[in-house]
Amino acid sequence: MTNLEFFVDLAVTGTVLGLDHTSTLAEFEACFALTHASAYPDSLVTDAGLVEFGWQRWHGGDPWTATYFGAQAHRLDRLVEQEQVESPLQARYGEFPARVHVDDLLAATAAAGYPLRQVPERDENCVAYWSPVSDMHVLATAGNSTDQNSTDRNSTDRNSTDQNGTGDPVPPGTVLKMLGPQPWWPWHRYLGRELEFAAHARQLLSAERSAWLDAHDPVDEPPEVRRDWWGCLTTMVWRKTKEPGPVVALHREAAERAVCTVAEAALAEIGVLVRAHGKGVPAGSTDEATTRWLAHVPPAGDLRSDRVLRNQIHEVGQGLPHLADPALAEAVRPWLDLRPELLADGRVPRLVTD
Incomplete structure (x- = not known):
């Protein structure tokens, strides 16, 4: 199992270095240097690399409120290869894996005492899990080893899907996104x-x-x-x-x-x-x-x-x-x-x- 501490912390606590959807834009900017920001009058996306926050406000003078946050894990292979994982994350957690397998994440969160729950997912190429503690949502490619129709986790067969934007197939069970908060949907x-x-x-x-x-x-x-x-x-x-x-x-x-x-x-x-x-x-x-x-x-x-x-x-x-x-x-x-x-x-x- 690779170093999963960051992903377990995110899944269970619903925070990134203590930041979450309750945080302010100033608190985010005090922690992370932006690599990209998409700004509109009523919405804003702040992208630090692996970590991403989305914001909105009802009126131009209102403070920004976070609507989602988390890790765009499908970027990991590129970020790790180019040594671009955010420095605050590396200072806390050390080296990051180029890919996270959902079975490893499920095992680690369960071992910590905070198991994730599988929830319905509309995309047949993906599986989704949810944390009852943090309301974090985990999206992974379908075909992990807990799936009856899965194949070897390192294969790139028909269950793989291009979700990393490179055109390359992604192995089954690869975690793509960990975003929240997504409260339980009745x-x-x-x-x-x-x-x-x-x-x-x-x-x-x-x-x-x-x-x-x-x-x-x-x-x-x-x-x-x-x-x-x-x-x-x-x-x-x-x-x-x-x-x-x-x-x-x-x-x-x-x-x-x-x-x-x-x-x-x-x-x-x-x-x-x-x-x-x-x-x-x-x-x-x-x-x-x-x-x-x-x-x-x-x-x-x-x-x-x-x-x-x-x-x-x-x-x-x-x-x-x-x-x-x-x-x-x-x-x-x-x-x-x-x-x-x-x-x-x-x-x-x-x-x-x-």
Whole structure:
């Protein structure tokens, strides 16, 4: 097995040297020298070589917010051959492999105690995996040794695919991209049932909400199945209405019925209210949701809980410009200051050596 520490750290912690989707553009630029940047009025891609961040902003004067980040692993062979792997990465991890095999990555993350989960992938030439801890998404060429139809991992047979931009075939099982955050998609479980949920949404919107949910909430299903059901329903209600009110009400119902935590529901509300850009948003709505989050902040202390809290601090920060109460904004700021300290080292504890 080659040196996989960087890729395991990325997959598990969801950070690159402590940077992630919650980081600012200034924090990225303080760590990496750019090799390429593609800039538009509302979007930006910062490419350091192996590491890439994508950014967006709603208005010209707004700060950039990261929409994705991670490693473009399909560039490894060229970067290693030309000795162009980013110097901050080499200073931390040493030499990099010219190629990462997905089986090696799966074995290493499982050995560290944070196994990846295979998820559906539309491209038949690829396989995909997802980290429940970090929401990182791993894309690899199909035909790895865990595939019943795979061949030797070093072959370049029909299962290989040109994903590195060189025109050369890529061996089966080669990791192409490790990007995030890509939270679990509820429709993975309910794919093909969009019309069913569209009907649910129409019925819910024309009925008394609590009574309809009492009759349809799949309370006897496993928690993860029930949670996905609620996720699909909420998504469809938003598509149907484009109004924050019904969606906010559903998030609150979800917390009351223990589908999610109070903090998760409050953050989901903030996200809806921010996306609505003030349309149909009652005064003080973001303040109310933020107050509920502050009263139910999850604990920190280990990798999993630190990852959750860092994400939540980032999400509550998105609502900061929309708060009406200055005192409430001041109560949020210490949490924003804490955010970069969580997972600042960016390493899986079990992989740290003296």
